[in-house]
Amino acid sequence: LIVPVQTTATLPTEGMGQTWDYSSWVADHRSNYPYVGATSDPVFVDALNYEAQNLVFAGMTISTREYEAVDNNGWYLYGRDIDPVSYSLTAVSGGASDSLHFLDYSDIYGGRIDMIPFPATYQTQRSQSRQETIPFEITIAAFGLNKTPGFHKKNYSRELEVVGSGTLVMPTSLGTASASFDVLLVKSNRTLVDSFFLGGVPASATLLGALGLTQGSISRDSFYNFYAPNFGANILGMTDNGGTGHILFYKTQAIDAVLAITDIEVTNPSNCFPNPVQQQQTLTIQTNKNIGSANLTIVDVNGRVVFQKFLDNIQYTKYQWSLPANLGQGIYFYQLIDKASKHQTQGQFQVH
Numbered sequence: 001l002i003v004p005v006q007t008t009a010t011l012p013t014e015g016m017g018q019t020w021d022y023s024s025w026v027a028d029h030r031s032n033y034p035y036v037g038a039t040s041d042p043v044f045v046d047a048l049n050y051e052a053q054n055l056v057f058a059g060m061t062i063s064t065r066e067y068e069a070v071d072n073n074g075w076y077l078y079g080r081d082i083d084p085v086s087y088s089l090t091a092v093s094g095g096a097s098d099s100l101h102f103l104d105y106s107d108i109y110g111g112r113i114d115m116i117p118f119p120a121t122y123q124t125q126r127s128q129s130r131q132e133t134i135p136f137e138i139t140i141a142a143f144g145l146n147k148t149p150g151f152h153k154k155n156y157s158r159e160l161e162v163v164g165s166g167t168l169v170m171p172t173s174l175g176t177a178s179a180s181f182d183v184l185l186v187k188s189n190r191t192l193v194d195s196f197f198l199g200g201v202p203a204s205a206t207l208l209g210a211l212g213l214t215q216g217s218i219s220r221d222s223f224y225n226f227y228a229p230n231f232g233a234n235i236l237g238m239t240d241n242g243g244t245g246h247i248l249f250y251k252t253q254a255i256d257a258v259l260a261i262t263d264i265e266v267t268n269p270s271n272c273f274p275n276p277v278q279q280q281q282t283l284t285i286q287t288n289k290n291i292g293s294a295n296l297t298i299v300d301v302n303g304r305v306v307f308q309k310f311l312d313n314i315q316y317t318k319y320q321w322s323l324p325a326n327l328g329q330g331i332y333f334y335q336l337i338d339k340a341s342k343h344q345t346q347g348q349f350q351v352h
Contacts, residue, residue, distance in 0.1 A: 011240055012185055012224050016122055018166035020185075020226070022236065023177030025170075025248065036326075037300075038067055043106045044079050046071075053080075057134065057152060058211040060087045062102050074114035075233075080107045080132065092210055095141040103135045113158050115234065116227050120184055122165045129157040138198070143207055150198040159189045168226055170236055170250050172295075176340065183226045183235070192219045268345045272334065276350040277323065283349065285319045285334065291344045294336040296321065306332070327351055 012020055038047040047067040055062040062085060069078035082105045089098035111130035134152040138145050164185030172178045194217045196203040208215055225234035236250040270287040277283050285296075290313065298307040306326060311319045319336070328351065335346040 011238065011246065012164065012226075014163040014185065014187070016165050018164050018185070019169075019180070020166065020183075021169040021177075022248070022250070023169045023171055025250075036065075041067070043081070044069075044108065047078050050081070055082075055134065057102070057136075058100075058213055060100065060102075061085075062134070068115075072118060074117040074120075074126075076112050076114045077109065077130070079109050081105075082107065082134065089138075089140060093140045093142055095139075098140045098142075099138070101137045101147075103137065105133075105135050107133050113156060114160070115225075116184075116186065117160070120162055120186075120227070122162055122184070124162040126160040127158075128160070129155065131155050140207070140210075143204075145198070148198055150196065150203065153195040153197065155193040155195065157191045161187055163187045163224075168228070168236065172252060172337070181228055183228050186225045186227060186234075187222070188225070189222050190220065193217070194219075270336070270345040270347055272347055272349050276352045279327065279329070279351055280323050280325060282320055282322050285336070285345075285347070287317045287319075287336070287345050290316050291336065291338045294319065294338050294344065297335050297337070298327070299333045299335075300330065311336075323351065 012018075036050055038044060038050045041047050041050075044050075044067045046069045048070050050065040050067045053064050053066050055064055063083040065081045067078040067080065069076055082102065084102060084104040086099055086101040089100055090096055092098070109130045109132055111128065113128045113130045114126055117124060117126050132154040134154070136150055136152070137147045138150055139147055162184050166183065166185075167180040168183040169180050170178050194214070196208055196213060196215055198204075198207070202215060205215060222240040224238045224240065226236040228235055233251070237248070239247045241247070268287050268289045268291065270285055272283055272285045274281070274283070293310065293312050296307075296309050296311050296319070297305060300306050307324055309321055311321060313319055331348060331350050333346065333348045336344045338344050
């Protein structure tokens with residue numbers, strides 16, 4: 001669950017021993033971006049998971065899935081699976097049969113850019129690059145093109161540095177302040193160079209101009225990300241727009257998961273039944289003490305948040321919910337957090 005915020009807050013203070021408190025920020029809107037396990041993918045064999053993403057090429061949308069991987073050197077973007085789609089170019093070029101077709105393509109990135117390097121400590125630095133390819137076929141009668149193969153090459157380079165360490169406080173999924181927890185602050189300066197090729201040679205400026213594209217265009221951005229131990233994605237991030245009005249986003253499910261992974265004294269023991277439970281069956285959690293409505297978070301054995309739901313208690317200390325379809329066979333961990341953002345209980349169950 002990613003919550004974007006438009007804010008005039010200043011950029012994070014860099015250095016060791018910092019305390020960053022963003023708990024008062026109010027969300028503009030919320031968005032769900034589920035991650036799907038991909039450890040058995042036959043093409044992206046080193047992948048851990050993927051996220052559905054849309055790319056935009058000259059105003060045309062391409063459905064894709066971007067894969068992530070992790071190894072001893074870091075957590076990194078691994079590749080992209082592109083779905084085929086065709087668009088008419090009649091409105092752009094005037095030809096009745098003119099079209100642009102994006103191919104079905106699995107792109108394992110050339111090079112590598114780590115989201116977070118391993119090991120990561122204060123002042124760790126990385127300078128890395130990677131290349132992405134988007135293949136297509138284009139037909140424009142006025143240019144003598146008939147299903148001519150081409151591709152868009154995206155060349156990324158990034159300078160990364162761990163510029164801070166300390167503790168972070170941020171809003172929880174219930175809108176209250178979280179407990180403070182240890183984080184590293186990572187700053188990135190990124191450059192993207194776009195190149196376009198037709199028939200194995202650079203595409204002409206005239207053709208690209210008709211599509212609103214520029215050969216060799218360069219774009220740059222800078223951004224900050226916070227990372228916590230035992231969680232493989234950024235928890236909170238902010239763009240650096242060179243002034244105020246920075247775009248902030250934070251992941252409420254991530255903070256719930258991070259706080260659940262740390263050692264916690266359980267003051268309200270619970271059990272769940274039936275356990276083991278069948279897929280998509282109703283599961284009941286019973287606590288020793290009444291805590292009222294609570295936020296339920298389910299984490300898999302890899303530490304990924306796979307489900308979250310706000311529950312009202314029934315019969316004083318009981319909570320019931322139906323397992324979602326994405327919970328396959330395996331072991332899962334649950335936690336309940338009350339309205340005051342206090343961790344109340346946790347446990348585990350098995351789906352078979």
